[in-house]
Amino acid sequence: MEKKKWKTAISWHFDKEAYVRGYKLKDLIGNLTFSQAIYLVLTGNLPDERKTKMMDAILITMIEHSIAPPSVIAARAVISGGNPIHVGVGAGVLAFGKVHGGALEDAMKLLQENIDKKPEEVVEKFFNEKKRIPGYGHRYYKEGDPRTQKLFSIAKNLGFYGKYCDFALKIEKEIEKKKGKKLILNVDGAVAAVASELGFDWKIGEGLWIVGRIPGLVAHTYEEYTLEKPFSKRLDEEKEAEYIGVPPRELEL
Ligand SMILES: CC(C)(COP(=O)(O)OP(=O)(O)OC[C@H]1O[C@@H](n2cnc3c(N)ncnc32)[C@H](O)[C@@H]1OP(=O)(O)O)[C@@H](O)C(=O)NCCC(=O)NCCS
Incomplete structure (x- = not known):
């Protein structure tokens, strides 16, 4: 068999149907809670x-x-x-x-x-x-x-x-x-x-x-x-910051 460049165990299409961790995506919708789906996609198993x-x-x-x-x-x-x-x-x-x-x-x-x-x-x-x-x-x-x-x-x-x-x-x-x-x-x-x-x-x-x-x-x-x-003004204010640089000075070239 031809060696492929990538491998994945997360999701795939079989006969134009989307599968996630082996289950039809459309079966997960309406049947799993969001947390269950997150657990499934991260671990590969249903909790x-x-x-x-x-x-x-x-x-x-x-x-x-x-x-x-x-x-x-x-x-x-x-x-x-x-x-x-x-x-x-x-x-x-x-x-x-x-x-x-x-x-x-x-x-x-x-x-x-x-x-x-x-x-x-x-x-x-x-x-x-x-x-x-x-x-x-x-x-x-x-x-x-x-x-x-x-x-x-x-x-x-x-x-x-x-x-x-x-x-x-x-x-x-x-x-x-x-x-x-x-x-x-x-x-x-x-x-x-x-x-x-x-x-x-x-x-x-x-x-x-x-x-x-x-x-x-x-x-x-x-x-x-x-x-x-x-x-936002709060990002434009110097009120909460302390200036610790050199005092104002003339540019003498
Ligand atoms: C979260 C954190 C930044 C809070 O810091 P803080 O309450 O402001 O604590 P301070 O930086 O004032 O440190 C107080 C003293 O405890 C020490 N300290 C604080 N957290 C420490 C830690 N996780 N391990 C070892 N020493 C720690 C400091 O070195 C300092 O010691 P000193 O008084 O001898 O100088 C700090 O505890 C930390 O870096 N924790 C580790 C990272 C972490 O778990 N982050 C998740 C936060 S929800």
């Missing part, structure tokens, strides 16, 4: 009822969280410059990084690669290397991230609170012991633990985050587009 509820909880946890995150600021600024929604959403996605969104993937990696180690060993290594531990700490939540608490209680009810959730909380305790200060398990860390319980590979972590947060970014870009004037 059972427990997985569906856990998947719903994960995606809703990530959907939106205020106007302050870098992705929202970037997305709204780009719309404000006179661009359409897809450009604003794209800019928001590009603002995801190590401390915003990307922490989910890094936290999944940390949990999955170190699950057989002692939590103190893992924390020690990050501290010795002066690296931040992904999934811990939060700008506002200093005593506990309410999203983490809710997600873990759902995971317990559905039978998904397992070794990764337990390990994530042990690391939180160990950080407090070593640093003498609480750095709470944040939403990225909590989603990382539950997604690992569901069997997601850490390499899809950033993708999971993007899937979860895109609706929030679309809402923000649409709001900026319809509610604010272009070249």
